[in-house]
Amino acid sequence: MTFSILARDEKTGRVGGAAATGSLCVGGWVLRGDSRCGMSASQGTAPSTLWGDEVLEEMAQGYGAEDAVSAVVGRDAGRQHRQLAALDLTGGVAHFTGSQSIAVAGAVEGDAVIVAGNLLSDAAVLDAALRGFRDSDAPFPERLLAALDAGHAAGSDSRGLLSAALLVLGDDIPPLTLRVDLAKKPLKRLRKLYRRSQDSPYADWLDVVPTRDAPQRSLRD
Numbered sequence: 480m481t482f483s484i485l486a487r488d489e490k491t492g493r494v495g496g497a498a499a500t501g502s503l504c505v506g507g508w509v510l511r512g513d514s515r516c517g518m519s520a521s522q523g524t525a526p527s528t529l530w531g532d533e534v535l536e537e538m539a540q541g542y543g544a545e546d547a548v549s550a551v552v553g554r555d556a557g558r559q560h561r562q563l564a565a566l567d568l569t570g571g572v573a574h575f576t577g578s579q580s581i582a583v584a585g586a587v588e589g590d591a592v593i594v595a596g597n598l599l600s601d602a603a604v605l606d607a608a609l610r611g612f613r614d615s616d617a618p619f620p621e622r623l624l625a626a627l628d629a630g631h632a633a634g635s636d637s638r639g640l641l642s643a644a645l646l647v648l649g650d651d652i653p654p655l656t657l658r659v660d661l662a663k664k665p666l667k668r669l670r671k672l673y674r675r676s677q678d679s680p681y682a683d684w685l686d687v688v689p690t691r692d693a694p695q696r697s698l699r700d
Contacts, residue, residue, distance in 0.1 A: 480581065480636060482596030483509055483520040484608055484626045485566040488619040489591065493649035494518045494566060497623040499666060501598070501636040506644025506658035511535055514648040514691060517544065517568055523561035523597055524581050530555070534565045545573040562586075564595040583637075589613065594626065600634035607633030620647050620655060620673060627666055643669040650691040 483498035496518045498509045511531035512518040516538040521531035530551050537547035544565040552558050552575045559577035562584065566572050570591030576584050584597035587605045594608045611629025615622040623645060631640060643665035647655040657672050659665040675681065689696050 480524065480598040480638070481505060481509055481522040481526075482594065482599060482604055482608060482627075482630050482636065483522060483564065484592065484594045484612060484623055485518045485520055485564055485572065486592040486612060486619075486623065487566060487568070487570045489570075491619065491649060491651075492568075493619060493647060493652070494568065495619060495623050495645070495647035495655075496520055496566075497627050497643070497645045498522070499627050499631065499636065499640050499643040501638030501641055503642055504658070504660045505642040506646070506656070506660070510644055510646045512646050512648045513539065514650050515539060515568075518566045518646070518648070520564040520595060521561070522563075522595070523577060524579065525557060525560040527555065527557070527561055530561065530563050534563060538565065538567050543567050543569070543573075544571040548573040548575055562595055562597050564593050566591070566593060594630070596630070596636075598637055600637040603633045604630045604635060620645060623647070624666075624670055624673060627669075631666055640665050645669060645673060651693075652690055653685050653688050 481500040485496040496510045519531040519534045533551045534547045544567040559579040564574040572593040574586040581598045583599040586595035608626040608630030612626040615625040644658045659668040662668045
């Protein structure tokens with residue numbers, strides 16, 4: 480009952496995802512990531528947050544997205560009510576959509592990008608979101624937001640939207656994790672929140688907090 484995108488930025492090597500839904504708290508339910516192994520989006524009629532974590536664990540063990548998804552899905556008897564997408568650090572992508580997912584449900588893949596959704600008003604939502612990402616020349620996080628905007632304009636979740644989220648990770652940056660958990664226009668609220676995160680004083684503070692590449696960084700720097 481959600482649509483989401485996962486992608487790898489070729490310029491920076493960072494990975495990210497964005498999601499929107501007609502229910503509450505999409506960021507907490509759907510998006511998971513680790514700059515050391517990749518991204519996941521676990522959603523569906525009866526979504527498993529465990530799937531999102533488990534597929535990251537599989538990729539952290541060295542499995543690519545396709546093998547990781549197969550392993551996680553294969554051991555869950557409730558899989559036909561769920562949907563999972565994954566992205567590994569090479570840009571490999573994979574997905575599963577259970578046969579009992581509420582239509583319209585499915586996924587589309589591109590080069591280092593995947594869009595998945597269920598309970599959509601039209602299959603065109605998936606293609607539109609992929610085009611929105613590909614056609615944007617904005618910074619990586621804004622390309623993910625453009626995908627959500629394009630998917631929404633093409634029909635969106637058939638119920639409309641109530642929540643939206645953005646997650647961008649890299650070893651050279653602090654996590655960018657933004658969530659709008661309940662709003663009449665969550666995509667507009669999410670974009671406004673993103674803009675605030677890129678301005679002073681918040682953005683200045685990001686230059687002194689630790690990252691995986693600089694774990695000792697502090698105010699003295």
